[in-house]
Amino acid sequence: xxxxxxxxxxxxxxxxxxxxxxxxxxxxxxxLAMDDAGIDKLEAMYVGSMSPGLFAAQEHxxxxxxxxxxxxxxxATRVESACASGGLAFRMACMDVASGxxxxxxxxxxxxxxxxxxxxxxxxxxxxxxxxxxxxCGVTFPGLYAMMAVAHxxxxxxxREQLAQVAVKNHANGSLNARAQFPxxxxxxxxxxxxKVADPLNILDCSPITDGAAAVIVVPADMVKNFxxxxxxxxxxxxxxxxxxxxxxxxxxxxxSARLAGEQAYxxxxxxxxxxxxxxxxxxxxxxxxxxxxxxxxxxxGGGGPAxxxxxxxxxxxxxxxxxxxxxxxxxxxxxxxxxxVIEVVEQLRGQSGQRQVKDAxxxxxxxxxxxxxxxxxxxxxVM
Numbered sequence: 129x130x131x132x133x134x135x136x137x138x139x140x141x142x143x144x145x146x147x148x149x150x151x152x153x154x155x156x157x158x159x160l161a162m163d164d165a166g167i168d169k170l171e172a173m174y175v176g177s178m179s180p181g182l183f184a185a186q187e188h189x190x191x192x193x194x195x196x197x198x199x200x201x202x203x204a205t206r207v208e209s210a211c212a213s214g215g216l217a218f219r220m221a222c223m224d225v226a227s228g229x230x231x232x233x234x235x236x237x238x239x240x241x242x243x244x245x246x247x248x249x250x251x252x253x254x255x256x257x258x259x260x261x262x263x264x265c266g267v268t269f270p271g272l273y274a275m276m277a278v279a280h281x282x283x284x285x286x287x288r289e290q291l292a293q294v295a296v297k298n299h300a301n302g303s304l305n306a307r308a309q310f311p312x313x314x315x316x317x318x319x320x321x322x323x324k325v326a327d328p329l330n331i332l333d334c335s336p337i338t339d340g341a342a343a344v345i346v347v348p349a350d351m352v353k354n355f356x357x358x359x360x361x362x363x364x365x366x367x368x369x370x371x372x373x374x375x376x377x378x379x380x381x382x383x384x385s386a387r388l389a390g391e392q393a394y395x396x397x398x399x400x401x402x403x404x405x406x407x408x409x410x411x412x413x414x415x416x417x418x419x420x421x422x423x424x425x426x427x428x429x430g431g432g433g434p435a436x437x438x439x440x441x442x443x444x445x446x447x448x449x450x451x452x453x454x455x456x457x458x459x460x461x462x463x464x465x466x467x468x469x470v471i472e473v474v475e476q477l478r479g480q481s482g483q484r485q486v487k488d489a490x491x492x493x494x495x496x497x498x499x500x501x502x503x504x505x506x507x508x509x510x511v512m
Contacts, residue, residue, distance in 0.1 A: 129226045130350070131348065131350070131363075132226050132361070133348070133362065134344050135360075136167070136357060137161055137342075137343070137345075138162070138163070138164055138343045139157050139307060139342040139343070140157055141308075142308070142309045142458060142459035142461060143339065143340070144339060145242070145339040145340070149240065150183075150184045150186060150238055150239075153240065153340065154196075154238040155193070157341040158173075158236055161234065161236075162234075164357055165345040165357060170233065170234050171233060172205075172229070172233045173194060173197075173199065173203075173233065174206075174207050174217040174218075174220045174221045174234070174235050175189060175236045176209075176215070176217035176238075176467060177237065177238055178211060178239060178462040179208075179252045179463075180239070182248070184243060190204035208463075209505070210256035210498030211465060211497060211499065212504060213466065214342065214465050214466030214468070215494065215496025217467065218344065218346075218466060218507065219367060221235035221344075223365075231351065232345065233345070233347075234343055234344070235344050236464075237342050237343075237461075237464035237466060237467040238340070238464050239339070239464055241462070242337060250268055254267075254268055256502070257373075257499055262372075262373055270334055272374055272500045273415055275374060276374070276416075276419065277328055277413075277415035278327075278328065279380040280381045280415060280418070280419065280430075283430070288328055290418070290434070291329075291333055291414040292332075292333075292414070293316060293437050294436050295332050295414050295456055296314055296315065296316050296319065298453050299313050299457045301450060301454070301457065301484055302452070302457025302458055303453075303457070304453075305484065308458040309340075310456075310457050311453070314332060318332060319332040329414070333414040333415070335413070340459055340468070342471055344470055346362075349512065352512065359512045360477050361512045362507060363398075363399075363510050364397030364399065365393055365505075366396070367505050368386075369502060369504075371502065372499055372500075381430075383419050383423045384423075385501050385503055386410075386423035386504040386506070387423040389495070389504040389505060389506040390506045393508045397510070400425070401425035403491055404447060404491055405447075405489040406448045406451055406489055407421075407424065407447060407448075407493040407494070408452060408472050408493070408495070409449055409454070409495045410455065410495055411450055411454040411455050412455050417441075417449065417450065420495055424495060426440075426446075426447050426449075427440070451472060452468070452469070465496060466496030466505060469495075472494075473507075474492075474509065477511050490511045491508065491509070491510050492508070
């Protein structure tokens with residue numbers, strides 16, 4: 129297997145994009161990635177997209193997007209793993225290059241979520257739950273994560289204020305990110321007093337509905353010298369699944385798919401949690417970030433809430449988490465989220481993150497998650 133590196137990234141501002149279609153926002157980000165790498169031809173592409181049929185009435189997007197990008201007839205594959213679709217598309221691209229099948233591969237993600245009503249978007253997202261036992265019974269993802277939050281609070285003493293601090297931190301980071309959907313600072317009081325969604329989660333504990341795309345270019349590490357940008361090496365990858373339905377899990381306070389995927393990535397990269405300089409995690413809800421930081425070993429079980437309250441996961445802390453603003457501030461176009469996480473880490477390792485730059489960052493991690501933890505993908509990237 130060959131070593132793999134990222135040599136191009138592309139992403140535009142995420143948010144409510146009324147004047148452009150799914151294909152247009154994808155092509156714009158893909159072209160930015162290709163320009164960043166200094167290339168005009170791909171050999172293959174993988175595109176993460178959770179539910180373009182429900183969100184944008186368009187399936188068969190591998191063929192569609194290769195065509196509109198001007199790259200047909202290359203092999204182009206749509207990848208789906210709910211909200212982990214982008215992270216899995218990146219993993220597939222890395223495996224393709226590592227295998228020797230292709231040398232220049234695009235990993236992208238896209239979702240156009242705001243062209244339908246809020247109710248329709250809620251239904252589309254709910255299809256990532258167990259539709260027989262959860263979705264059709266009226267449980268939405270805020271409700272599922274609220275159950276996880278209550279269990280975590282009862283078992284470990286996690287507080288409402290600690291949940292709020294996740295949102296405060298990520299909006300502070302997002303305020304420094306020009307591509308964020310909501311680049312606005314907020315206070316813990318605003319989070320706690322915002323509209324209730326599913327107790328104990330309020331609207332400011334929840335990631336938004338977002339339109340957006342992201343793309344990266346993956347090549348063999350020994351070819352990096354042929355391109356215009358410094359390469360960032362992918363040294364670890366992990367992928368694991370769990371039951372989709374919460375009622376089938378032994379413990380609602382642990383996200384096993386994130387733990388297992390993280391263990392795989394650490395082993396492959398020869399790293400430990402102490403070696404990671406920054407991490408982008410799947411903070412679809414504030415409780416998710418707390419639980420994932422525990423699953424990845426950045427703190428002990430039950431220690432995620434105190435860690436964020438103490439500033440350990442803030443910029444300048446022991447392990448900066450979601451320097452981009454995370455899903456909470458940057459936005460969550462579900463199919464693109466995992467690729468957007470990779471872009472943040474690549475730019476941090478290049479030293480290109482401006483006011484939110486992590487000093488001397490050499491090793492970064494991403495964790496992208498589907499549903500309430502039914503799937504999880506983790507990557508470790510390093511400066512070459």
